[in-house]
Amino acid sequence: MSYTAEAFQNEYLALGASEVNAIVTVTSSGGDGGRRTGGATEIIIVDASGSMQAEGRIGAARQAAKAAVECIDDGVHFAIIAGVSTAQQLFPEPGRLAVASPQTRAAASHAIDRLQANGGTAMGAWLLLAAQLFGQRPGDIKHAILLTDGDNGERHGYLDSVLEQIKEQFICDCRGVGANWKVAELRKIADKMLGTVDIVAKPMELTASFQQMITAAMGKTAADVQLKVWTPVNASVRFVKQVEPQVADLTGKRVEDGPRAGRYPLGSWGQESRDYHICVDVPAGSSGDEMLAARVHIMEGDNEHARALVRAVWTDDTALSTRINRQVAHYTGQAELADVIQAGLAAREAGDDRTATIKFGRAAQLAHASGNTATEELLAKVVEIEDAVTGTVRLRRKVAAEDEMALDTRSTKTVRVGRGQ
Amino acid sequence: MTLTTDCESCEDELASGATFCEVCGRRLAEPPVPDAAPVEPAAAGRKDCARCGAESSVGDDGYCEECGMMAGRSRDHLEADGGAAGAAVSDRGRRHHRNEDAMWLAVGADAADVVVSDGVSASFDPDAASDIAVRAAGELLAGARHPDQPVDTANPDETVDLENLERPAGAVGLAGAVAHAITGAAAAVASLAHTGDPRRAAANPACTIVAAAVRGPHVGYGWVGDSRVYWLGPDGPAEQLTEDDSWATHVIAMGADPVAAMNDPKAHAITAWLGADAGPVRPRVRSFTATEPGHLILCSDGLWNYLLDPAEFGDLVRDCLGAANNLLGAVRALAAYANAAGGADNITVAVIPVRPAAAATEPETTDLSTTKA
Numbered sequence: 001m002s003y004t005a006e007a008f009q010n011e012y013l014a015l016g017a018s019e020v021n022a023i024v025t026v027t028s029s030g031g032d033g034g035r036r037t038g039g040a041t042e043i044i045i046v047d048a049s050g051s052m053q054a055e056g057r058i059g060a061a062r063q064a065a066k067a068a069v070e071c072i073d074d075g076v077h078f079a080i081i082a083g084v085s086t087a088q089q090l091f092p093e094p095g096r097l098a099v100a101s102p103q104t105r106a107a108a109s110h111a112i113d114r115l116q117a118n119g120g121t122a123m124g125a126w127l128l129l130a131a132q133l134f135g136q137r138p139g140d141i142k143h144a145i146l147l148t149d150g151d152n153g154e155r156h157g158y159l160d161s162v163l164e165q166i167k168e169q170f171i172c173d174c175r176g177v178g179a180n181w182k183v184a185e186l187r188k189i190a191d192k193m194l195g196t197v198d199i200v201a202k203p204m205e206l207t208a209s210f211q212q213m214i215t216a217a218m219g220k221t222a223a224d225v226q227l228k229v230w231t232p233v234n235a236s237v238r239f240v241k242q243v244e245p246q247v248a249d250l251t252g253k254r255v256e257d258g259p260r261a262g263r264y265p266l267g268s269w270g271q272e273s274r275d276y277h278i279c280v281d282v283p284a285g286s287s288g289d290e291m292l293a294a295r296v297h298i299m300e301g302d303n304e305h306a307r308a309l310v311r312a313v314w315t316d317d318t319a320l321s322t323r324i325n326r327q328v329a330h331y332t333g334q335a336e337l338a339d340v341i342q343a344g345l346a347a348r349e350a351g352d353d354r355t356a357t358i359k360f361g362r363a364a365q366l367a368h369a370s371g372n373t374a375t376e377e378l379l380a381k382v383v384e385i386e387d388a389v390t391g392t393v394r395l396r397r398k399v400a401a402e403d404e405m406a407l408d409t410r411s412t413k414t415v416r417v418g419r420g421q
Numbered sequence: 422m423t424l425t426t427d428c429e430s431c432e433d434e435l436a437s438g439a440t441f442c443e444v445c446g447r448r449l450a451e452p453p454v455p456d457a458a459p460v461e462p463a464a465a466g467r468k469d470c471a472r473c474g475a476e477s478s479v480g481d482d483g484y485c486e487e488c489g490m491m492a493g494r495s496r497d498h499l500e501a502d503g504g505a506a507g508a509a510v511s512d513r514g515r516r517h518h519r520n521e522d523a524m525w526l527a528v529g530a531d532a533a534d535v536v537v538s539d540g541v542s543a544s545f546d547p548d549a550a551s552d553i554a555v556r557a558a559g560e561l562l563a564g565a566r567h568p569d570q571p572v573d574t575a576n577p578d579e580t581v582d583l584e585n586l587e588r589p590a591g592a593v594g595l596a597g598a599v600a601h602a603i604t605g606a607a608a609a610v611a612s613l614a615h616t617g618d619p620r621r622a623a624a625n626p627a628c629t630i631v632a633a634a635v636r637g638p639h640v641g642y643g644w645v646g647d648s649r650v651y652w653l654g655p656d657g658p659a660e661q662l663t664e665d666d667s668w669a670t671h672v673i674a675m676g677a678d679p680v681a682a683m684n685d686p687k688a689h690a691i692t693a694w695l696g697a698d699a700g701p702v703r704p705r706v707r708s709f710t711a712t713e714p715g716h717l718i719l720c721s722d723g724l725w726n727y728l729l730d731p732a733e734f735g736d737l738v739r740d741c742l743g744a745a746n747n748l749l750g751a752v753r754a755l756a757a758y759a760n761a762a763g764g765a766d767n768i769t770v771a772v773i774p775v776r777p778a779a780a781a782t783e784p785e786t787t788d789l790s791t792t793k794a
Contacts, residue, residue, distance in 0.1 A: 232489025
């Protein structure tokens with residue numbers, strides 16, 4: 001697999017400045033002809049709590065799970081977990097993983113037909129079972145789908161302790177069907193498990209959603225890619241964020257790796273490109289000084305695939321130091337967009353309409369200016385946008401819960417900036 | 422950068438310490454690396470950091486593994502010592518974070534090739550432009566069959582004495598060689614736009630160039646941009662032999678007030694350069710034959726900007742030549758002068774002594790000003 005890493009920044013800093021920003025674009029050509037060379041394991045967790053009987057959700061979930069199984073490549077290990085008050089393995093027999101083939105896919109499909117909605121919601125237990133099954137396949141590309149329609153019913157703190165135990169062991173994409181689940185809960189799981197979170201408002205949309213997730217997972221060719229960041233003495237990493245395709249703060253996931261270096265998990269990779277915003281605080285230099293503020297390595301175990309240098313050059317030439325780098329400015333705006341939307345939603349829920357209006361106004365402005373039309377459209381369902389340029393908005397009196405949740409889950413979705421200086 | 426091994430066939434001789442090319446009889450100016458501590462083999466080739474003092478901490482990419490500071494690029498200060506035949510220095514100056522100037526010096530007995538180039542800061546990777554420009558021009562000058570430079574490749578053990586094989590009237594031929602060298606450098610710089618960093622395509626690497634070839638009393642020189650050649654005779658002010666391809670020179674030629682023009686913010690905007698966006702490059706070349714002893718001075722605007730008065734320029738160079746006991750000392754002093762004056766730009770200066778034919782015992786009939794057409 002070949003990777004490239006390229007840093008985009010204005011390396012020129014005014015005298016006294018000590019904050020260095022860069023966008024590092026990491027691109028992978030995918031594996032050998034886009035094909036996986038190692039193993040892969042896929043686990044589908046379907047909520048089978050009593051509430052899934054509503055609106056034909058359980059029927060749609062069965063259909064979606066069967067469609068997902070059909071998308072699993074031959075040779076990939078897989079299992080299906082039925083989520084009730086405990087975790088029950090639906091397929092294959094408990095404690096085992098099946099190897100995908102026309103026969104096992106048909107058997108899995110048959111097992112899915114037996115899925116009944118009549119239990120509770122215990123996400124911690126479901127994830128723990130998945131982690132145990134994945135544990136049989138060290139080195140595999142590990143991916144899970146978690147589908148739920150409600151709140152977690154486990155005692156407070158249990159899910160957190162499970163996540164702390166199993167974090168980053170596999171990728172988990174979380175989907176909520178309907179509008180009775182908590183965005184914050186699934187976001188917490190997705191964040192710890194390096195996955196995504198999204199709403200599937202209508203049960204009939206589940207099949208497409210599952211197919212899309214499995215297809216993406218089957219396209220991964222590297223299991224565990226990491227970003228290693230070296231910084232000089234007396235410097236500190238302020239943050240490392242994935243900023244494209246969606247915003248994800250990796251700062252807290254740092255694991256120290258030798259003197260002045262740390263690793264941040266990037267999850268599994270296929271043929272794709274992602275952008276990272278790296279912000280480093282360094283001791284200010286004097287005019288003409290050039291410092292290496294960060295050396296960024298793309299790692300897989302001990303193998304370095306690519307590296308990019310983040311530099312700082314101090315100058316008294318304001319024509320240089322005031323130049324704004326397009327990539328840094330764009331993604332700083334996209335991260336702010338996600339922040340103000342979530343702040344707006346929180347203020348709205350707390351009944352603070354004034355703050356909510358200000359936050360959503362800023363969001364409308366940022367979404368419009370950056371060409372993030374998807375977010376602008378979601379925003380328009382929660383507020384009336386009178387003038388996106390000035391950020392003039394009015395809160396809508398009646399907002400559908402699923403529209404609000406869609407805005408919440410998708411607020412972190414970013415658009416890519418055009419390349420070139 | 423400076424020529425070190427322009428004669429591939431004699432790299433072995435050079436490695437064993439010889440300073441003369443056994444093929445063409447020219448001596449090669451080696452660039453001593455100043456202020457560099459000897460590298461300890463035990464330290465796996467890693468240098469100590471000059472900034473934080475950490476031992477063996479300078480990594481392969483030139484930054485200190487401890488404090489992150491660029492541990493000084495080799496180009497920050499370069500010197501080329503051609504003994505009595507010429508010397509050159511290129512210095513980062515005080516305000517720029519890197520040296521975007523480049524130089525080339527090759528000397529022989531009464532012979533010298535010298536090239537100075539100044540990267541255009543507004544372009545991307547201007548240091549790469551100036552570097553490739555001086556290499557390309559220098560190699561073309563070294564490879565040129567100069568009219569007064571016989572080459573005996575049949576017997577590499579025999580050192581050719583250029584002085585004894587002197588032929589007259591080589592100046593015009595030298596100008597042709599310089600034109601050829603600059604044209605070659607232009608092509609080399611233009612090719613950079615489509616290599617390396619993609620940003621090079623948007624703001625292609627660009628630079629100025631000034632080159633001179635000296636063979637005995639004959640001098641050929643040429644330029645594109647605002648790097649200059651001066652002639653300094655036994656007395657009087659320095660004489661600027663080049664005309665800057667710059668906005669100021671252009672409007673002064675059109676009749677504008679010289680002082681106002683030089684103070685205009687556009688004064689230094691160059692009107693000709695080497696680079697992919699430069700269009701067809703037509704170097705201006707000239708030649709002359711010295712009738713009295715003097716010095717040829719090539720420099721970038723990092724020096725001449727502080728010495729706009731030709732009399733002051735002449736006095737300073739004479740002072741530096743007088744105070745130093747060799748040419749290298751003189752060029753170091755000139756760079757130090759520009760640094761003391763502010764060092765606002767990269768500074769490159771080369772000084773080549775030129776002697777008239779037969780030690781001026783038979784003065785030529787034409788004088789300097791009329792022969793350099």
